[in-house]
Amino acid sequence: MMLMNRRGVLAGGLAAAVLPGSEALGALSATEPKRRMAPKAIGTAERMARIARARVLMEKAGIGAVLVEAGASLDYFAGFAWNRSERLTGLLIPREGEPVVVTPFFELATVTELLGIPAAVRTWHEHESPFRLVTRIMAERGLAAAPIGLEHSVRHFIRTGLEVASPRTKLVSADPVVAALRMIKTPAEIALMQYASDLTLDAIAEVHPRIRPGVGNREVAAMLQQAMVDRGGSNPWALVLFGAAAALPHGTGRPLTLQAGQMVLIDTGCSFGGYQSDISRSFVVGARPSAEQRRVWEQVAAGQQIAWRALKVGAPAGSVDDAVRTAYARWGYGPDYQLPGLSHRTGHGIGMEGHEPINLVRGERTRLAPGMCFSNEPGIYLPGKFGVRLEDCFYMTAAGPRWFSVPPATIDDPIGRSGA
Structure with missing residues (x-):
């Protein structure tokens, strides 16, 4: 249940800043963990194959070009990460011919350096x-009257800018192209996701014995983040909750101190090669689980198998x-x-982003x-007591x-084990 913006702030995303010199971090960093054999990164050939598949879908949908703005989809097609700002940097993929990156002049050298495919800039x-530049490129390609496809996540000012620049151009959803492609992972993508999952599970296994009564949730989050970085993960995050706070799926902003017999809920992951992991574990520390804790845990485990x-x-x-x-x-x-x-859906799509279409949720056809x-995360939450999420x-x-990871x-x- 990855939710980077809120979770990073509420549940330990600040932990590395709060505890950069803690004893726990020092202990984790003292011994270099054994690294797995990393899979190959996504290369130019795979990205060009994605563009070729996109063009087949564009032709089928009657779309003249797709404009992809900064974000995961830009990386997916063009091979470089770019932060969104008030200035448009995007990739225009026409039905045929060379793709075109549109970017501010002062970013030309940086974009050219980072670009991972053959494309005009x-x-x-x-x-x-x-936006006038986009419509001019469309005209140069003989696509002045053709619809432009935009993802559902494209920001409003880009849509309105295109509407002002070319009122007669029809703007349509690019989701039948971009989302449809990103939804189906290739073996190379699955290998990267497996690696990200494995190093996350290894980090949980390393940190688990260090979780004892008296430890703080932010300290545990910091340990998990460091353990993933030590194994080659990037952008690690960790949600760590104790006791009644574990009944809040996305946690609390309050610092927590673990007491013996409380339920511990860990939800953590990272990125490797641009692809995400997301694993949650629940367990009791400092005492044997109560009958209620054990029953709810076993029901959640059964819920995962029902979903399976x-x-x-x-x-x-x-x-x-x-x-x-x-x-x-x-x-x-209920x-x-x-x-x-x-209180939430059974599962979410995952890939380059922690949450991406589609979801395992009622009504999704x-x-x-x-x-x-x-x-696969059908948690059970008992307000005021505890929650369990696997x-x-x-x-x-x-x-x-x-x-990717086999449930315990x-x-x-x-802890569970790797699915590899």
Whole structure:
């Protein structure tokens, strides 16, 4: 259940800044952890294959060009990461011909250096409209009357800028092209996601024995982040919750100190090669789990398996969430999203972003297909007491789902193992 902006602030994203010289961090850094054999990075050939597949979908949808702005999709196609700002830097992918990067003139050298595909780079000056430049390029390519596709995440000022620059140009959704491509991962992408998952699980296994009564949640978050960095992960994040705070899916801003017998909920991950991991574990420290803690943990574990059995190629994605909620209601939770019970969807898409289409949520009719990747995290939350979330990601194959991380079998051995 990755939610970087809020989670990073509330639950330990500041931990590295708060505790840069802590004893725990020093202890973790003292011994270099054994690294796994890293898979190959995504290269130019794969990105050009993505553009070729995009053009097939554009032709089918009647789209003349797709404009991709800064963000994960720009990296997906063009091979470089770029922060969004008030200035447009984007990639125009026409139905045919060379792709074109549109960027401010003063960014020309940097963009040229970072660009990961063969593409033209066209610039605009500060007093000029980048949107007029886009429409001019469209005209030069013989596409002046063709629709331009925009992702659902494209910001409003870009859409309105294009509308002003070319009122007659039809702007349409590019999701049938971009989202459809990114939703289906290739073997190279799955290998990177497996590696990110493995190093995250290794970090959890390393930190788990160091979690004892008296430790702070931010200290644990810092240890997890450092352990992932030590293994080659980037942009690590960690949500760590104790006791009643574990009943809040995205945590609390208050610092927490672990007491013996409390439920510990860890939700953590990182990026490797541009692809994300996301794993949650719940366990009890300093005492044997109570009967209630054990029962709820086992119900969540059963919920994961119910979701797993519903993962059939061709089944609507929403049917997985339906299967879990039906069982939870039978066990006395809910109904629906009511607490105590499961207050969020069963799972989310994952890839270059921690959350991306589609989701395992009621009403989602998109049919499961090989290459799709999701989290499986049907938590149960008891307000004022504790919450349990087990989260493991998986990918679909023609033969059914395969785990990136295999869930633990018991609360007494709560780490699990790699699905590789």
